[in-house]
Amino acid sequence: MPATDTAPKMVKKGAWISEHDAIYKTLMKISRGVERLGANGVNTRRLKKLAGEVEELRTTLERHFVGEERQGGLFDRLEEILPEQGGTLGRLRKAHADFATRLKAMHHELRDGAVHDAKALTKQLAELVAAVLDHERIEERLTERALNWVPPKRD
Ligand SMILES: [Fe+2]
Ligand SMILES: [Fe+2]
Numbered sequence: 001m002p003a004t005d006t007a008p009k010m011v012k013k014g015a016w017i018s019e020h021d022a023i024y025k026t027l028m029k030i031s032r033g034v035e036r037l038g039a040n041g042v043n044t045r046r047l048k049k050l051a052g053e054v055e056e057l058r059t060t061l062e063r064h065f066v067g068e069e070r071q072g073g074l075f076d077r078l079e080e081i082l083p084e085q086g087g088t089l090g091r092l093r094k095a096h097a098d099f100a101t102r103l104k105a106m107h108h109e110l111r112d113g114a115v116h117d118a119k120a121l122t123k124q125l126a127e128l129v130a131a132v133l134d135h136e137r138i139e140e141r142l143t144e145r146a147l148n149w150v151p152p153k154r155d
Helices: 015-040 044-069 074-081 083-111 118-147
Strands: none
Touching: 015 044, 015 118, 044 074, 044 083, 044 118, 074 083, 074 118, 083 118
16 A cells, blocks of 8 residues: 555554553563662572563563554554665564563573573573663654655655
C-alpha cells in the first residue's frame, strides 16, 4: 500500500509510548538488581527477585512485539513510509524473537537458582538490558522520522 498524504495511524492512541515507558521501568529494575548481585553477591532471594523482573519484562515485551508486528501495525506503517529503512526494520523484527529466547533462558536459570557463573549471567543481563533499550530507542527515532515525513510535492 502506498504512503498516503494523511497523518499515519501507526499505533493505538497513547498505548505504544506507555508500553515503552513500562519497558524502560522494568529495564531499570533489572539493572538495579544486576548491580546488587555484583555488589552484594548472589543469594536465593536476590535471584528470585530478579527472576520475577526478567519474567515481567518477557511478558510485557511479548505483548508489545505482537502489537508492533501485527498486520497494518507500527512496523508495516514504518515500512510503507520509510522503505529505505527496510534493513533496519528487518533487524528489529529479528531482535524480537532473539530477546524472547534469551529472556526465557535467563528466567529459568534465575528461577531455578541454577546460576553456575554469576559474573557471566550479570554480564548477559546487562547486555540484554542495553540491547532492549537500544532497540526501543531506534523504533522511537524511526517513528519520529515517519511522523515528520512530508509527501513529495506534485506539480
Ligand atoms: Fe520492537
Ligand atoms: Fe517497541
